[in-house]
Amino acid sequence: MPASRRVLVVGGGGREHALAWKLAGDGAEVLVAPGNAGTAAVAENVPMAATDVAGLLDVARCRGIDLTVVGPEAPLVAGIVDEFTAAGLRIFGPTKRAAAIEGSKSFCKQILHRGDVPTAMYREFRSAARAREHLEAREDMPVVIKADGLAAGKGVFVCQNRAEASAAVSSLASDPLLAAAAGSILVEERLDGVEVSVLAITDGRTIVTLPPLQDHKAAHDDDQGPNTGGMGAYCPTPFVDDALLAEIEGRILVPTVHAMRRAKVPFQGVLYAGLMITAQGPKVLEFNARFGDPECEPLLMRMESSLLELLDATVDRRLDACAAPRWREGAAVSVVMASAGYPGAVTKGQPIRGLEAAAGLPDVQVFHAATRHLDGQVVADGGRVLAVTALGPSLGRAKLHAYTAVKEIRWQGAWCRKDIADKGLRRERDLLAAEAVSQESPADDTTSPEPATS
Numbered sequence: 001m002p003a004s005r006r007v008l009v010v011g012g013g014g015r016e017h018a019l020a021w022k023l024a025g026d027g028a029e030v031l032v033a034p035g036n037a038g039t040a041a042v043a044e045n046v047p048m049a050a051t052d053v054a055g056l057l058d059v060a061r062c063r064g065i066d067l068t069v070v071g072p073e074a075p076l077v078a079g080i081v082d083e084f085t086a087a088g089l090r091i092f093g094p095t096k097r098a099a100a101i102e103g104s105k106s107f108c109k110q111i112l113h114r115g116d117v118p119t120a121m122y123r124e125f126r127s128a129a130r131a132r133e134h135l136e137a138r139e140d141m142p143v144v145i146k147a148d149g150l151a152a153g154k155g156v157f158v159c160q161n162r163a164e165a166s167a168a169v170s171s172l173a174s175d176p177l178l179a180a181a182a183g184s185i186l187v188e189e190r191l192d193g194v195e196v197s198v199l200a201i202t203d204g205r206t207i208v209t210l211p212p213l214q215d216h217k218a219a220h221d222d223d224q225g226p227n228t229g230g231m232g233a234y235c236p237t238p239f240v241d242d243a244l245l246a247e248i249e250g251r252i253l254v255p256t257v258h259a260m261r262r263a264k265v266p267f268q269g270v271l272y273a274g275l276m277i278t279a280q281g282p283k284v285l286e287f288n289a290r291f292g293d294p295e296c297e298p299l300l301m302r303m304e305s306s307l308l309e310l311l312d313a314t315v316d317r318r319l320d321a322c323a324a325p326r327w328r329e330g331a332a333v334s335v336v337m338a339s340a341g342y343p344g345a346v347t348k349g350q351p352i353r354g355l356e357a358a359a360g361l362p363d364v365q366v367f368h369a370a371t372r373h374l375d376g377q378v379v380a381d382g383g384r385v386l387a388v389t390a391l392g393p394s395l396g397r398a399k400l401h402a403y404t405a406v407k408e409i410r411w412q413g414a415w416c417r418k419d420i421a422d423k424g425l426r427r428e429r430d431l432l433a434a435e436a437v438s439q440e441s442p443a444d445d446t447t448s449p450e451p452a453t454s
């Protein structure tokens with residue numbers, strides 16, 4: 001089967017810019033709907049909303065698209081893959097029912113239960129009143145309150161105690177924007193540990209696990225402030241070594257894919273596992289049904305082999321015959337630059353300076369998340385505006401390259417976290433220190449003290 005020649009990427013953020021950049025590099029002619037000022041440099045933008053499934057179908061038919069790749073979750077949960085497939089068009093991503101692994105946290109829990117996959121214990125309630133009754137009756141302790149449906153990152157509340165949890169339930173019930181998502185409410189045990197992301201591409205039978213990452217959800221340094229869509233990510237993360245990755249694959253990714261197939265809801269696409277590495281081992285916080293943003297950016301910067309081949313093999317259900325992807329040595333770091341006021345309301349239209357200088361630096365890609373052209377200039381056009389991404393022979397060097405590029409870029413009110421990848425750098429240092437201690441005092445020397453734990 002010849003590789004796809006013409007590819008349509010659905011979406012308009014940093015993830016879609018990274019996908020378009022990578023697929024164009026793999027030799028495809030790329031169209032992006034709707035795209036942004038950055039995707040216009042590597043592809044043809046088509047002014048069509050990511051949720052306009054009928055319009056996207058027309059584009060795919062009229063423009064002779066060989067493969068469509070869906071970026072964001074909303075069109076997937078709305079069933080774009082079912083409609084394209086019914087029209088005989090090849091498309092990468094899960095069906096509407098399979099996308100429910102992200103679209104419904106309750107459905108996700110049922111699949112995890114079927115697959116005996118480790119996750120937080122939970123109870124589900126069909127009304128806020130019932131959820132509050134349960135909170136009153138149970139021991140006063142930290143819990144996590146979650147709306148069942150999609151809530152753009154605003155449907156989850158990590159609560160320290162009963163009072164906070166009740167308030168979270170009330171805000172879910174009273175917020176008109178969240179009412180649909182809060183058709184049912186989950187009360188989950190709060191897990192403690194280190195949060196990491198592991199993504200896998202699967203055709204419903206075979207899975208290809210991608211290098212582990214760490215995202216930074218909180219708005220400010222040291223994970224302070226409100227949750228956002230993600231302020232940066234780096235890859236690989238030293239919190240997941242080969243043994244742990246094998247465990248995650250064997251106890252979480254493979255059983256989940258098999259449980260979905262047994263439930264007659266085979267999953268084709270990217271399975272994004274949000275994990276907590278607890279003292280009892282890795283546990284599932286959630287599954288997303290698409291590449292993450294900003295996780296996609298450092299991941300694709302490190303990918304040496306063809307993404308196009310991998311996506312084609314997935315859609316044609318021949319992933320088992322596809323060569324394993326190759327990854328560049330070293331690491332990649334992606335720093336999100338945001339507008340003043342994000343994750344709250346932001347002003348748009350400020351001209352962005354320094355993009356060429358930053359993009360001219362070695363091993364740097366400035367992926368656009370929310371930008372547009374205005375009077376011949378590139379202007380900021382949303383909350384998360386750019387994902388400045390860099391490679392390096394080490395995590396420390398990749399971080400340095402990314403922030404050197406960030407320093408070149410300015411617009412009024414622009415800001416970013418200063419500590420993306422620092423958790424990974426601290427972990428590397430701790431591992432080195434522990435290794436040095438263990439070398440100083442070999443294990444069989446019964447007189448030596450216990451090795452320091454990281």
Ligand SMILES: Nc1ncnc2c1ncn2[C@@H]1O[C@H](COP(=O)(O)OP(=O)(O)OP(=O)(O)O)[C@@H](O)[C@H]1O
Binds near residue numbers: 144146154192274
């Ligand atoms: N059981 C839990 N214990 C501790 N923290 C949790 C738990 N569940 C969720 N969290 C925290 O809340 C964040 C968001 O939760 P979750 O990933 O389920 O929601 P989401 O809105 O689907 O997120 P995303 O936008 O990443 O898809 C997690 O990244 C984690 O920091």
Ligand SMILES: [Mg+2]
Binds near residue numbers: 102286287288
């Ligand atoms: Mg999610």
